[in-house]
Amino acid sequence: MTYSIMQMIELASTGFPLLLNSVLGRIPILVAGEDTELVDDLTESLTMLCPHRHKFVFWRDFTSEAEIRSVWDEERHDYEVNRTVVCCLSTNLTLALDRITQFMGWIVSIPLSADVLGLHVTEETLVKAAAHILRTSGNCGILRVTSPSAISFSLVKPGLPCLDVEKRIVSKILSRKTQSLERIRRLLKKSLRDLNVSEQIADEVLKLDDDSEKLTHDMFEEEVNSYVHAARRAVMILSRIRLARQLGASITLTDRNLYEAIGWETGEMPELVRFIRGEWHEDFSDCVKGGALSGLGAWVDSMWGT
Template identity: 70%
Template structure:
């Protein structure tokens, strides 16, 4: 079975925003479980949470660290190139450990109890994999798969993220999905009114499981893209603020000015700055501050032609 976004939200409940934040910030995620097919299924399914990124599969699309580091270098020099998310399937775990030392943006399957290229994968192996990843990563997520309907997620180290954006996305999905399904059911019920149809047929017509999953997928991708595009507008603006500072201007931007300029009203500023750092390899934390700055709002407006 392939895990849809709706299924992941339902199974993970309150842990889903943390998982989403971890993936958006391109922290490595380990998927560990004793069913190798299930582990690989979930490993690949998690890449759909970042549909705005280009998926690369280790040992299919690249086989060496120099290749993936080359992709990252291109990202650093070209804002327009597609960002990447890397999928490492269970059968290639040993190859990944032997060849890769930087796992930013990776989702890595760890099949507990299986032998992979001569290595018996145990809980000790999982600890070794985690330690190997943390040599060059500030944090790492571990998603434990006990059964198809039992999934838990945690970070090795605590996070400072408010998760406000991710929680807002989930809430919007649930509200908009419910509203859309209710409208569809009302229209279907109205169209069948007066017809002599059995309850069995009526139930079948009003069963909208497939539509529910598709709606969830569509709304999720729309909300993620809204966030990514707002962050991209912030990059455009903040890069010019930085240029002005390099030319000698003592200019910084307030959080309010920034959010108004990019048309975004959710989440805390440190979370947005961290997402930009992960997505575009830029740290603009010195370009934004709290408080009012006279005259800057009009200058920002002029950049957008308003």
């Protein structure tokens, strides 16, 4: 069973924005539960939350840390290379914990109560896995799966980031989906109006459950990719801000100016900087001071009429 985007939104409920934020921020996530098949299904399904990234499966696409580090090195040197998301399924949990130290962007299955290559997986295993990951990662998420219809997500290190972007994505796709389905139903009803068909047939024609799932998936990809492209434009501008700072420029560019330039409206600057750091391995936090972007010439600020 593969969980659809809509199913994950509904199951995670109010926790979905934080889950999405963690996946987009390449925070390692442990998917823990006693149903091994369910845990693995959800682990693979979570990779759909970052449709712009290429999925690697540990022990199928690579078997060592050196291999995945070479992929990350390529990311650092080439902005155009596809970013990666890694998933590790239950059967390879022990191998991953033995061979890997850096879990950036990993989604790992933790099959509680199962035996994996001689290891009996328990809650203690989950705690140790999280501790192992935290040695090299700033945080770690745990997605608990108690049944096919019950999941909950939390971060090991508490602290709620700004989730405006993720909430906007969810709100927008749900709104767009509802509007699209209403238009489709109106069109179908109009087409059926003059036909002598039974109510049962009409209901079947108007049943759009599968279409709803597909619409949600497509719209989710569009919204996430829109944010990624806006962030990529921000990288271009921020890299020039850094260069200008090195040349001695001191005039500021406000958050609003930057957001207007990249065609984005929602979120806080620190969160955008954090996303860029995870996605392109570039830290522009030195360009942000007191809610403003520092170090670009006055001509840039004047481009937006400030």
